[in-house]
Amino acid sequence: MDTRLPPNVQPIAEGAHARAIGLPKDSCPYPANSPERKAWFEGYDGTPADDGPDLPIADA
Template identity: 70%
Template sequence: MDLRQSPTLKVISEGAHARVVGRPKDACPYPACSPERKAWLEGYDGTPSEDGPDSPIADA
């Protein structure tokens, strides 16, 4: 089993962690309009930027 996070999930986690420790939203280290910035801000805000319908949960 591969326990490594995808690069996108890692950036989302970084954004969530920044909010938890009290860093301001404008502390995002990624360039404007980059996919990394979008992911970081999703983590910071706690919501995906494109809030679509939930997918069904696959059987585990």
């Protein structure tokens, strides 16, 4: 059975793992401005980079 993650998910999982084991955020191994670096930080922070702030629910 193949348990490898798809290439676009792997940096996210690596970032989450880095945080879980206590590595600092600046330990990201990917080059600046790369999509992999952005994904790694999403995993580390636990939120998508494009996720905006939650807005209050308008009263109906």
